[in-house]
Amino acid sequence: MKHYLLIALALVFAVAVNAQEGEEISWQEREANIRQMFSEIDQMEDNDAITRMADSIQREMIEILMYEDFPFDYEFDLLPNVGCVVSDDGLLYMYSWNVPLKDQNNTSQFYALCYNKALGVTYVFAQGIPRVPSEKGNIAESDWYGAMYYKITPVRVKDNIGYLMLGYAPIDNNRQYKIIDIMMPNKRGVKFGGNVFQKEDGKKYSRIVFQYGRNVQMSLEMDKKKKKILFDHLTEIGRDEDGKPIMGPDMSVDAFILKKGMWVYKGDVDAKNPREKKK
Numbered sequence: 001m002k003h004y005l006l007i008a009l010a011l012v013f014a015v016a017v018n019a020q021e022g023e024e025i026s027w028q029e030r031e032a033n034i035r036q037m038f039s040e041i042d043q044m045e046d047n048d049a050i051t052r053m054a055d056s057i058q059r060e061m062i063e064i065l066m067y068e069d070f071p072f073d074y075e076f077d078l079l080p081n082v083g084c085v086v087s088d089d090g091l092l093y094m095y096s097w098n099v100p101l102k103d104q105n106n107t108s109q110f111y112a113l114c115y116n117k118a119l120g121v122t123y124v125f126a127q128g129i130p131r132v133p134s135e136k137g138n139i140a141e142s143d144w145y146g147a148m149y150y151k152i153t154p155v156r157v158k159d160n161i162g163y164l165m166l167g168y169a170p171i172d173n174n175r176q177y178k179i180i181d182i183m184m185p186n187k188r189g190v191k192f193g194g195n196v197f198q199k200e201d202g203k204k205y206s207r208i209v210f211q212y213g214r215n216v217q218m219s220l221e222m223d224k225k226k227k228k229i230l231f232d233h234l235t236e237i238g239r240d241e242d243g244k245p246i247m248g249p250d251m252s253v254d255a256f257i258l259k260k261g262m263w264v265y266k267g268d269v270d271a272k273n274p275r276e277k278k279k
Contacts, residue, residue, distance in 0.1 A: 166180060
């Protein structure tokens with residue numbers, strides 16, 4: 001029997017699945033129900049109603065992960081809104097999705113579930129509107145900032161194993177962000193942040209956040225050897241209606257390179273060559 005820890009929700013769910021008219025509901029049927037709920041959200045105009053339906057979707061997703069026969073690497077074929085990414089060591093399964101709201105800022109609510117295979121624990125995250133987190137300090141799972149994750153890599157953080165996570169989220173009509181963060185899981189929960197990033201100012205940071213224009217693309221990825229994080233260098237490309245700068249790529253590439261347990265900033269690297277450009 002799997003054991004689950006459900007975090008950031010004041011709800012307790014039974015391990016046995018609900019029955020409908022005396023028959024057990026399969027996880028595939030729950031997936032179909034979620035698809036219908038996403039379809040209904042598309043037709044809604046009231047944000048309170050959207051939020052209630054979005055919370056119901058998360059509850060159904062939690063129920064799905066409780067099934068003994070659920071394959072955790074399943075891609076949720078019926079749910080294009082839901083992304084699934086598996087950590088490189090095959091021990092973490094992260095499901096994240098967003099629910100667009102009907103407002104002038106083009107904002108969304110974010111949700112995520114993370115199953116830890118090694119511990120038999122599921123972590124639950126919910127965030128009303130994504131916020132840009134500070135690059136300093138740890139963040140509790142209950143204060144999750146909201147993001148869609150697309151890469152999870154195990155890394156050593158001092159004497160422990162954590163997970164380096166790459167994610168992104170829209171902020172408003174003008175900006176979106178990408179993030180490099182560290183997740184430290186245990187049986188009781190998780191915390192985000194690891195003081196393992198050294199920027200060009202020589203100081204240490206818990207995570208790295210890139211803000212850039214909503215209408216441009218920014219590359220942020222791990223290299224094949226898992227010893228570099230490569231990303232587009234950002235420069236100012238315009239201003240918003242309040243005069244604040246909007247950033248975008250300038251065709252050069254920077255990196256964080258793993259050196260003795262620290263991810264150290266290196267500017268203007270050659271992304272096509274594993275060695276940095278000589279200056």
